[in-house]
Amino acid sequence: MAYFLQQLINGITLGATYGLIAIGYTMVYGIIGMINFAHGDIYMIGAFISLVGFMLLAAFGITSVPLAFFLVLVFAMFFTGVYGWTVERIAYRPLRRAPRLAPLISAIGVSIVLQNFVQLSQGARVKPLQPMVHGSFQVYNDGAFQVTISYLQIMIIALTMALMVAFTLVIRYTSLGRAQRAAAQDMTMASLLGVNVDRTISITFVIGAMLAAVAGLMVTLYYGVIDFYIGFIVGIKAFTAAVLGGIGSLPGAMLGGMLIGLIEAFWSGYFSIEYKDVAAFSILVFVLIFRPTGLLGRPEIEKV
Amino acid sequence: MALHTTRPDVPALLRDAGLAGFVAALLAFPLLGFELNASAQGITLNYRLLWIVYAAAIVFAGRLGISLALFYLAPQIASLIPKSGGLFARLSPHATRYSVGVIMIVLALALPWAGADRNLVDKATLILIYIMLGWGLNIVVGLAGLLDLGYVAFYAVGAYSYAILSTTFGLSFWICLPLAGLLAGAFGIALGFPVLRLRGDYLAIVTLGFGEIIREIIINWQVVTGGPNGIGGIARPSFFGLEMLPVATEGHTTFSDFFNIPFSPDQRVIFLYYLILMLALATNFFTLRIRQLPIGRAWEALREDEIACRSLGLNPTMVKLSAFAIGATFAGFAGSFFAARQNFISPESFTFIESAIILAIVVLGGMGSQIGIVLAAILLVGLPEWFRDLAEFRMVAFGAAMVLIMIWRPQGLLSHREPTLRLGSGGSP
Numbered sequence: 001m002a003y004f005l006q007q008l009i010n011g012i013t014l015g016a017t018y019g020l021i022a023i024g025y026t027m028v029y030g031i032i033g034m035i036n037f038a039h040g041d042i043y044m045i046g047a048f049i050s051l052v053g054f055m056l057l058a059a060f061g062i063t064s065v066p067l068a069f070f071l072v073l074v075f076a077m078f079f080t081g082v083y084g085w086t087v088e089r090i091a092y093r094p095l096r097r098a099p100r101l102a103p104l105i106s107a108i109g110v111s112i113v114l115q116n117f118v119q120l121s122q123g124a125r126v127k128p129l130q131p132m133v134h135g136s137f138q139v140y141n142d143g144a145f146q147v148t149i150s151y152l153q154i155m156i157i158a159l160t161m162a163l164m165v166a167f168t169l170v171i172r173y174t175s176l177g178r179a180q181r182a183a184a185q186d187m188t189m190a191s192l193l194g195v196n197v198d199r200t201i202s203i204t205f206v207i208g209a210m211l212a213a214v215a216g217l218m219v220t221l222y223y224g225v226i227d228f229y230i231g232f233i234v235g236i237k238a239f240t241a242a243v244l245g246g247i248g249s250l251p252g253a254m255l256g257g258m259l260i261g262l263i264e265a266f267w268s269g270y271f272s273i274e275y276k277d278v279a280a281f282s283i284l285v286f287v288l289i290f291r292p293t294g295l296l297g298r299p300e301i302e303k304v
Numbered sequence: 305m306a307l308h309t310t311r312p313d314v315p316a317l318l319r320d321a322g323l324a325g326f327v328a329a330l331l332a333f334p335l336l337g338f339e340l341n342a343s344a345q346g347i348t349l350n351y352r353l354l355w356i357v358y359a360a361a362i363v364f365a366g367r368l369g370i371s372l373a374l375f376y377l378a379p380q381i382a383s384l385i386p387k388s389g390g391l392f393a394r395l396s397p398h399a400t401r402y403s404v405g406v407i408m409i410v411l412a413l414a415l416p417w418a419g420a421d422r423n424l425v426d427k428a429t430l431i432l433i434y435i436m437l438g439w440g441l442n443i444v445v446g447l448a449g450l451l452d453l454g455y456v457a458f459y460a461v462g463a464y465s466y467a468i469l470s471t472t473f474g475l476s477f478w479i480c481l482p483l484a485g486l487l488a489g490a491f492g493i494a495l496g497f498p499v500l501r502l503r504g505d506y507l508a509i510v511t512l513g514f515g516e517i518i519r520e521i522i523i524n525w526q527v528v529t530g531g532p533n534g535i536g537g538i539a540r541p542s543f544f545g546l547e548m549l550p551v552a553t554e555g556h557t558t559f560s561d562f563f564n565i566p567f568s569p570d571q572r573v574i575f576l577y578y579l580i581l582m583l584a585l586a587t588n589f590f591t592l593r594i595r596q597l598p599i600g601r602a603w604e605a606l607r608e609d610e611i612a613c614r615s616l617g618l619n620p621t622m623v624k625l626s627a628f629a630i631g632a633t634f635a636g637f638a639g640s641f642f643a644a645r646q647n648f649i650s651p652e653s654f655t656f657i658e659s660a661i662i663l664a665i666v667v668l669g670g671m672g673s674q675i676g677i678v679l680a681a682i683l684l685v686g687l688p689e690w691f692r693d694l695a696e697f698r699m700v701a702f703g704a705a706m707v708l709i710m711i712w713r714p715q716g717l718l719s720h721r722e723p724t725l726r727l728g729s730g731g732s733p
Contacts, residue, residue, distance in 0.1 A: 035508065045335070048334070048335060052338050052340065055340065075334075079330065079333065079334045086327060086331060095714055098714030098715070099714055105664055106706065109664075109704065109705070109706030110707060111703070112657070112660070112702060116703065118335065120697070121336050121339070123340070126342065127342050128346065128347055236513070240513065281516065281517050282517075284513055285498065288499065288502055288506055288510060292506065
């Protein structure tokens with residue numbers, strides 16, 4: 001029971017980061033119908049920028065952890081957002097009317113460029129970070145096993161929830177959200193009705209990149225090590241999460257992220273750590289076979 | 305550039321280039337301006353703020369230069385490009401393409417004798433592996449229109465089938481080659497059956513997942529696959545029972561002894577080159593012929609309109625499954641050749657990037673175009689091989705080239721989706 005609870009807490013923490021990244025996939029897919037393959041690498045860039053931010057603050061002598069955390073959050077979100085914007089502008093916008101596969105190939109190209117750019121500019125070595133947030137609660141103790149939830153885990157889950165709520169409100173109530181939903185339904189019609197579709201798509205990419213940066217920051221703090229290759233497998237899992245939840249659906253992305261995180265945590269907790277990715281993908285396959293639109297997705301009607 | 309005036313609007317161009325330079329500076333600031341220096345003691349920050357200035361200056365100058373060049377050269381460029389069909393329109397008539405194909409085959413056959421050194425033949429062999437994989441994947445992606453991001457899984461199945469059968473049971477390459485193809489094809493059916501009813505993008509991600517699953521199994525199932533250490537000492541293929549070795553093993557004859565010529569390692573390199581050339585050409589021939597058969601027609605019809613096909617009584621799952629399985633079979637053949645050539649295989653050869661390269665070859669070549677795939681393979685695999693020394697720069701350039709070629713020709717180098725069958729006699733493509 002105690003062990004189960006601990007895995008549950010770990011899984012939710014992990015799932016929160018997957019969910020944040022999955023939102024980037026699901027939003028972009030919802031609007032322009034492409035798999036933004038480079039999104040995982042944007043997350044990796046976010047992690048690196050966060051680490052640079054922490055080192056810079058340390059160099060300036062800022063030691064207050066909440067302040068440093070807040071400043072790095074802003075720093076990482078801003079610069080990762082610039083990366084997201086640039087990628088869309090250079091690699092995807094010229095291909096908006098191209099055959100379906102062209103943007104995907106372009107995205108794979110971007111992913112290769114970003115990975116190798118970071119490897120070149122920052123070196124291939126694994127980058128460690130000293131743990132910054134210490135301390136934890138003891139939630140439950142059955143004598144043999146202590147269930148703890150660290151302050152960092154609380155922070156990750158709380159921040160993710162806050163972002164999710166804020167984001168859902170933005171989509172539902174602001175003019176930007178309306179423009180996004182309109183562009184997702186019909187790009188041509190939206191632009192005829194005065195929605196600046198190009199700008200809406202740009203903003204979508206920037207928001208996706210910013211959320212990925214938050215995930216990158218949290219993972220940097222949580223695991224304490226990053227390298228240039230982390231984006232690939234996390235990117236695939238986050239995409240899996242987006243599909244699992246029903247691509248195009250924001251709550252679905254979060255739900256999918258949580259499920260993937262939980263599956264991974266329980267699988268490595270109870271079975272073997274080696275095959276944890278296999279578990280995540282197998283679940284994806286089963287969901288797609290029995291419910292191809294994902295858990296919360298709407299069925300897509302094929303038109304002749 | 306419709307309103308072409310004689311003088312460029314310099315302030316606007318400068319503003320544009322300035323903006324590009326500013327964005328470059330922003331991009332460069334966190335990742336080029338500082339270097340995270342990891343050591344045993346922890347991590348330190350190196351300052352290289354000058355790099356930000358360099359990056360901004362290069363992008364500014366580059367953007368300005370491209371704008372000016374486009375401004376002055378646009379009329380000339382526009383006149384160079386033919387009205388329709390693109391740069392390679394002249395290749396599209398069937399007869400021309402046929403003769404280009406024949407010329408290419410003759411060149412490929414002559415390559416080892418035309419003064420090419422061993423290194424070049426070796427590189428050509430590598431390119432041919434990718435051409436064969438490209439042709440195999442083309443059946444799945446180009447003809448049947450199924451986006452497969454995990455093609456390398458079947459390549460791995462083929463390679464490991466040969467490696468395991470050869471090292472454990474001592475079976476020869478020529479027995480294992482069909483077995484490897486069959487096994488890979490069986491994997492294709494097993495993996496394809498549950499997922500082929502999915503829509504395109506879902507299929508892509510599921511196949512990608514399968515690619516990773518197979519790799520993870522290879523890494524973790526140490527008893528059979530050797531885990532991360534791979535399998536070594538895989539037997540080389542023989543030439544009709546004649547071994548390509550300096551000294552014959554028990555009960556065999558070597559190639560050089562049989563023909564009474566001195567042994568040279570070149571013989572083996574050239575033999576492997578011709579072997580993969582034959583395998584690749586067999587793939588090509590198979591594709592060209594099967595496009596004329598009902599099943600090939602069904603693939604292309606299904607790619608164009610699934611609902612129409614279903615209305616006409618085709619079973620989409622069976623049609624897709626056959627394409628998937630046949631594509632996988634060819635990957636299996638290529639894989640067992642790869643294992644035989646390398647003598648050693650490990651999971652590192654079967655990463656996602658390989659799938660991406662093969663898919664890029666098919667798409668860059670212009671889906672469905674057999675000659676386009678050859679060109680794309682030479683471009684994507686051949687060129688980088690010559691710049692091996694610049695390892696990471698090479699990969700950055702590779703990725704950038706993928707993006708640029710897609711922007712330049714989104715439909716691929718040799719693009720034209722020509723129906724195999726045409727009603728009536730008239731009408732040009």
